[in-house]
Amino acid sequence: MVVAVPARATAPAGMPPRTGAWVVVPTYNERATLPALVARLLNALPAAPAADLRILVVDDNSPDGTGALADELAAADERLAVLHRTAKTGLGDAYAAGFAVALDAGARRIIQMDADGSHDPAAIPALLAALDAGADLAVGSRYVAGGATPDWPLRRRILSRGGCAYARLVLGLEIRDLTGGFKAWRPDTLEAALAEPLTVQGYGFQIELTERAVRGGARVTEVPIAFRDRTQGESKMGAAIVREAIVRVPQLRLAARTAGTRTADGGRGTNAPALSPSPVNRSAGAR
Numbered sequence: 001m002v003v004a005v006p007a008r009a010t011a012p013a014g015m016p017p018r019t020g021a022w023v024v025v026p027t028y029n030e031r032a033t034l035p036a037l038v039a040r041l042l043n044a045l046p047a048a049p050a051a052d053l054r055i056l057v058v059d060d061n062s063p064d065g066t067g068a069l070a071d072e073l074a075a076a077d078e079r080l081a082v083l084h085r086t087a088k089t090g091l092g093d094a095y096a097a098g099f100a101v102a103l104d105a106g107a108r109r110i111i112q113m114d115a116d117g118s119h120d121p122a123a124i125p126a127l128l129a130a131l132d133a134g135a136d137l138a139v140g141s142r143y144v145a146g147g148a149t150p151d152w153p154l155r156r157r158i159l160s161r162g163g164c165a166y167a168r169l170v171l172g173l174e175i176r177d178l179t180g181g182f183k184a185w186r187p188d189t190l191e192a193a194l195a196e197p198l199t200v201q202g203y204g205f206q207i208e209l210t211e212r213a214v215r216g217g218a219r220v221t222e223v224p225i226a227f228r229d230r231t232q233g234e235s236k237m238g239a240a241i242v243r244e245a246i247v248r249v250p251q252l253r254l255a256a257r258t259a260g261t262r263t264a265d266g267g268r269g270t271n272a273p274a275l276s277p278s279p280v281n282r283s284a285g286a287r
């Protein structure tokens, strides 16, 4: 398996092989938000036995003690595990480390999501249902019918919408939400996207991974989600992260052109129907 694994990453002990769905959750100073997220995750996937669900918290030695808190939570539920990294080297790095652990363990589905309450675990069955329906990558999308950002002020909406439109245009993709971080992957698709080290370290790595998947021929489905603003803790998004994405997106396009492997449909995503409880719950076993 060729996966970019930062040298500091070590797999948590005691993880059983061939586990069904892994939810990878990066944390940095999320003491205030993590317990509720874990409770909501377990609540959203109640039928999942331990062998079928792993929640992997990837903590970058948070100064607020999130890592130790995650260890306490993990001691109380075998479905939860913690990957401790020694330093904060970027969200892309943290995700690459968590993904590598999940892939090495033989995960059959990998879900990625924020810890701050913005991503609702209740949407996970819909993401998994999209994989069941044939997608290689299901993208939780704020910008398809049924998706929303109800709490955001106008300034934030413009930034996010503008960022997505910019990335779409420059990369020539038709996926509407390229910057979101709530996704479900087939392992082979994720593994292929990670075959080379990420070149974007901040949140722009979300764009890079999705663009690599599309370039590799993945079928991408956008599943509508409502993205809630965090109510506790602090955002880590800053001007440097935005700047990095703005600069790196055209470089991604150039790299794709050079590789000459862009798919014929230009990354046309399919839009899944709005969330509905019944088909969604059929996949709630988190397989």
Ligand SMILES: Nc1nc2c(ncn2[C@@H]2O[C@H](COP(=O)(O)OP(=O)(O)OP(=O)(O)O)[C@@H](O)[C@H]2O)c(=O)[nH]1
Binding pocket: 025, 026, 027, 028, 029, 030, 058, 059, 060, 088, 089, 090, 091, 094, 113, 114, 115, 116, 118, 203, 229, 230, 234, 235, 236, 237
């Ligand atoms: N391990 C790790 N996690 C990170 C890092 N940066 C951000 N995170 C986590 O990634 C998730 C998203 O970060 P946020 O700060 O909420 O950023 P955001 O959701 O893009 O922005 P807001 O909408 O302002 O909250 C959260 O769970 C963070 O704790 C990092 O460098 N390392």
Ligand SMILES: [Mg+2]
Binding pocket: 114, 116, 118, 230, 235
């Ligand atoms: Mg957030």
